Amino acid sequence: MGVNQPLESEFLLASADHRLVDEVLAVAAAVAVEPVVVSDASQAATRWSAAGTVLVGEDLAADVTALSLPAGPTVHLVGSDPARLSAWSMPLRASVIELPAGAAWLTGILAGGEGAGLCPVVSVVGASGGVGASTLAAGLAYRATRSGTSTVLVDADPLGGGIDLLLGAERVGGWRWDRFARAEGQMGDLRPVLPSVDGLSLLSMGRRSSAQLAREPVSAVIGSLRRTYDLVVIDPGRSQLPGSLECGRLATASVLVVACSVRAVAAAQQALGGWAGVPPHVVARRRRGTGVGPGDLADRLRTPVAGVLPEDPDLVAAAERGDPPGRSLRRRRGWGRACAELLGVLV
Numbered sequence: 001m002g003v004n005q006p007l008e009s010e011f012l013l014a015s016a017d018h019r020l021v022d023e024v025l026a027v028a029a030a031v032a033v034e035p036v037v038v039s040d041a042s043q044a045a046t047r048w049s050a051a052g053t054v055l056v057g058e059d060l061a062a063d064v065t066a067l068s069l070p071a072g073p074t075v076h077l078v079g080s081d082p083a084r085l086s087a088w089s090m091p092l093r094a095s096v097i098e099l100p101a102g103a104a105w106l107t108g109i110l111a112g113g114e115g116a117g118l119c120p121v122v123s124v125v126g127a128s129g130g131v132g133a134s135t136l137a138a139g140l141a142y143r144a145t146r147s148g149t150s151t152v153l154v155d156a157d158p159l160g161g162g163i164d165l166l167l168g169a170e171r172v173g174g175w176r177w178d179r180f181a182r183a184e185g186q187m188g189d190l191r192p193v194l195p196s197v198d199g200l201s202l203l204s205m206g207r208r209s210s211a212q213l214a215r216e217p218v219s220a221v222i223g224s225l226r227r228t229y230d231l232v233v234i235d236p237g238r239s240q241l242p243g244s245l246e247c248g249r250l251a252t253a254s255v256l257v258v259a260c261s262v263r264a265v266a267a268a269q270q271a272l273g274g275w276a277g278v279p280p281h282v283v284a285r286r287r288r289g290t291g292v293g294p295g296d297l298a299d300r301l302r303t304p305v306a307g308v309l310p311e312d313p314d315l316v317a318a319a320e321r322g323d324p325p326g327r328s329l330r331r332r333r334g335w336g337r338a339c340a341e342l343l344g345v346l347v
Contacts (some may be wrong), residue, residue, distance in 0.1 A: 011035035011110065012073070014044035014064060015057025023099055024055060024078060024106070031111040041067055048073065053109065055097075061088035071278075074249070076109065078102075093276045095215065095249050104184040105216045108223055118226040120347045123234045123251035123277075127258045127268035131285050134163055136257055136309065137235040139339045140346075145200045150230040152194065152201040154222070156247045157237025158212050164204035169197045176206035183217040187224040201229070213243025222250050231347060238271075245276070253346040254280040257309070258301070260292045265300050272301065281306035281345060307342040310334040 011028070015021050016039040028035055035055065038044050041063035048054065051073045056064050058079030065088060075094035077085050085096040097106050122140065126133035134157075141153040155163035156177075164170045174195030194201045203221070225232050236247035248254065254277060258268040268282070284294040284305050294305045312335050 010052035011055065012044065012047055012051035012053070013037045013055045013057070014039075014041065014060050015055075015078075016040065017057050017059045017079075020057050020059070020079060020099070023103075027103055027106050028110050031107060033110045035110075045069060056092065056094065058084045058088070061085075061092065065091045076106075078106070090276070095246065102216070105219055108184065108216075108220050118223075119230050119232060120252045121222065121226065121232045121234060121250050122253045122255065122346050123236055123247055124255045124257065125236060125238060125248075125271070125280070127256055127271045128264050129238070131257045131259045131264065132309065133255075133257045134160065134166055134235045136255070136283070136339070137233050138163065138166055139335070140343055141200055141231075141233040142198070143336065143339045143343055144231050144233070144347075145198070152203060152225050152229045152232055154225070154232060154234045154247075155202075155204040156213055156218065156234055156243055157239065158205055158241065158243070159239060160205065160235070160237050162204045162206065163235055164195065164202060167197050167200075167202065169195055169202055169204070172197060172202075174202070176204050177213060177217075178206040180217050180221050181214075183220040187220050189228045190221070190224050191228055212241050213246075215242040215246045218243045218246040219250070222247070248277040251277055254278055255283055255306075255342070255346070256280040257283050257285055258297055259285045260287045260294065260297065262292060265292065265297060268297075268301055272303070279303075281342075283307045283309060283342065285309045286311045306345050307338055309338050 011033060013024055013035040021037055036047065038047065041060055044064055045067050048069050049072055054073045054075045055078050056075060058077060058081055061077060075092050076097050077089055077092060077094045078097045078099060079085050080099055082098055085098060089096050124133050124137040138153060141151050144151040172195040175193045191201060194203055222232065234247045236244040256268060256271060258264050282297065282301060282303050282305050284297050286308060288311060294308050298305045
């Protein structure tokens with residue numbers, strides 16, 4: 001496994017710490033994966049853009065950060081010093097895998113491939129509360145399902161009350177997140193155990209437990225869903241909890257829903273300033289009585305607006321009745337058209 005070989009592997013490991021390299025390679029061998037290993041930051045730079053996933057050892061984190069390498073591959077920091085790993089996580093926009101405790105999670109990453117052959121993951125986040133991010137996530141998932149795309153809607157917001165309420169599915173049998181609290185590594189097909197509404201599979205937070213989602217079960221579950229569905233739509237909420245952050249890392253496309261108001265623009269600017277993961281598509285939510293329009297959002301946020309959601313007060317009333325937003329897309333042609341157009345941009 002010389003450093004001069006062509007990069008045939010999807011995985012690149014950058015570390016000069018022989019003990020750390022041996023530990024990672026032992027995990028990789030168990031799932032028949034052979035990462036390319038480089039021992040300094042300059043070698044990592046030459047192979048960076050060709051790699052699908054990069055594992056950066058804590059010993060090279062500072063050197064790799066200093067190179068300001070372009071976004072592209074999924075990056076994980078690996079090592080045994082939690083403080084050192086945390087210090088370089090944000091600069092590298094990387095998740096942290098502490099070894100040996102995180103060996104099972106690393107196994108899932110290496111086995112899952114995090115690349116070719118896995119379906120798209122769309123994450124929908126609100127720049128501020130009450131902008132309808134959950135409703136849009138449900139609408140996108142319903143629209144995809146009706147077009148014949150096998151879709152699962154994932155609720156990963158422990159403070160959101162459960163997206164199954166929005167869909168009127170709180171009494172539909174099936175597993176919620178509390179059944180996956182200790183999941184790790186590579187999982188099998190979850191379709192038989194998940195609730196389904198109008199052909200749309202659903203994984204919602206439960207209300208019997210306030211347990212927060214950890215990173216490992218989120219990685220394992222999303223990895224399984226990506227192998228068995230055509231599309232995964234996630235509502236991760238706006239928290240900075242580990243599970244929500246992992247959803248952002250796994251997303252192949254992201255949506256930031258911004259209301260057309262001055263305060264919402266300020267909130268969106270803050271969200272974009274600390275954004276980790278793929279750059280989001282901004283979607284404007286129209287609001288009556290404000291002087292801010294979609295064009296103003298684009299100018300102030302310095303990013304194009306990928307879609308505009310018309311104001312529809314009936315959506316709120318429908319949610320209170322447990323009438324899923326996607327079930328009435330035909331009646332709400334403007335809102336349904338916006339969902340269809342946005343899906344075309346995202347996937």
